[in-house]
Amino acid sequence: MNRDKPKFFRTGERTLRFSFQEAISHEILSNVHSFAEMISLEWSHYIEEIVPSYHTVTVFFYTSSTLEKANIEELLIKWQQQKQMDKNKSTRLVHIPVCYEESFSIDIDRVTSINKLSKEEIIKLHTQTLYTVYMVGFLPGFPYLGDLNKDICVSRLDKPRAFVPKESVGIGGSQTGIYPIDSPGGWNIIGRTPLEIYSVNRKSPFLLKARDLLQFYPISLNDYKELEIELEKDPEAIYRFVEEL
Template sequence: MSTFKLTYKPFGESAILIEWPQKISIAILDDIRNFSFKIQHSNIKYILEINFVYSSLLVMYKSKKINYFDFKKELQFIYNENLIIKNNLKTTIWEIPVCYDIGFGMDLPFLSLQNKISIEEIISIHSSNYYTVYGIGFLPGFLYLGGLSKKLYLKRRETPRLEVPKGAVAIGGKQTGIYPGISPGGWHIIGKTPISIFNINNKKPCFVIPGDKIKFNPISKEEFDQIKSEKEVKLKKVD
C-alpha cells in the first residue's frame, strides 16, 4: 500500500526520477528502500540501475524495450502493491575511526570561532551521534550522512578547495560526510579517517549502503598511523 504521494519525471532518454516530499526523513528513506527492494525483486527485465539519495529515486532502464509512459505505470503499480518487505531491510552500524588532530581538521578553529563552541566540544558532539546514510554520491563512495547536531551546522565554504584529501571528514550545512578520494570540495574539514570508504578493487567497492548508520570513533595521531600502516583493516560493526 502506498505511503507517500510521489512525482514521476523523465530523466534523460532512459531514466525515471521519482521524488518524495523534499525533506530529510527516516520514514521517507525507509519508504524509498522498500520501493527499491520491490523494484529489484519484480519481474522487470529491462532495468539497468537503481540509485537513491535523500528523497529521490533514479531508475535507469532500457528505453528500447519499453517507453516512458508504460514503464511509469509499471513502477506506480509496484509502489502501490500491498507487499510488506520491511523485515528484509537490514541496517548495519559501522564504527569509523577518525583523527581530529588539528593537522587533519584544518577547519576546526574556524568552526569553533563561528559557532562559539570549543574544539573539544565539537569533537565530543560529532563523535557521539549515530548518523544515517541517506545516499551515496557525488563521488563514488561519498556518504551523505544525516543526524548532525544543530550546534555544528555551518554553511559551506564560499570558495571550495581545489583539493580535499582522501578520508577527510567534513561538515557542509546540516550534513557531515567523508571524502572517499582526493577531489575538490566546499565542506569544512574537521578530521580524517585512515579507512578507505571506496576501493574499486574490492568485490564490493563501497561496504556501506543507504540505510546503514555511521558512528565516528575518535583516535589519536599515533593510532591513525598504526591503522594506516596495516595491510588489512577489519571494520567494526556496532551491535
C-alpha cells in the same frame, strides 16, 4: 494505511524519476528504498539500473520502447496498497575512527568560531551521534550522513578548495561526510580517518552503502598511524570495523 504516492516525470528518452517529499528523513529514506526494491521486482525485464537518492528513485530502462511498456499507474496502485514493511532497515553499524589533530582539522577553528563552542565540544558532539548513510555519491563511495547535531552545523566554504586529501572528514551544512579520494571540495574539514572507505585493493571497493549506520570515535595521531600501516598491509582488515546488527 496507504502510503504516499510519489510524483513521476520523464527525464530522458529512457529514464523515469519518482519523487517523494523533498526532505531528509528516515521515513522518506525507507520509502525510497522500498519503492526501488518494488520496481526491481515488478519491472526486472524492463530496467537496466535503479538509482535511489534522498527522496527520489531514478529508473533507467534498456530502451525508450521498453519504458513505454511499463505500466506506471498499476505500479503506483500496488505501492499504495502494499503494507508498510521495514524490511530495508539498517543491518550494519560501521565504526569510523577519526583523528582530530590540528594537521587534520584545518577548518575546526571556523566551526568553533561560528558555533561558539570549543574544539573539545565540537569533537564530542560530532562523535556522540549515530548517523545514517542517506546516500552515496558525488565521489566514488562518498557518504552523505544525516542527523548532524544542529549545534555544529556550519555552511560550506565560500570558496571550495582545489585539493582535499582523501579520508578527510568534513561538515557541510547539516550533514557530515568523508572524502573517499583526493579531490576539490568545499566542506569544513575537522579530522581524518585512517580507513579507506573506497579502495580498489579490496574485494568490495566500497565500505559504506545507503542505510548503513555509522558512528565516529576519536583516536590519537599515534593510533592513526598504526591503523594506517595495518590496513595498508591487509586492506580486508577494514571489515573488523563493521558490525552486523
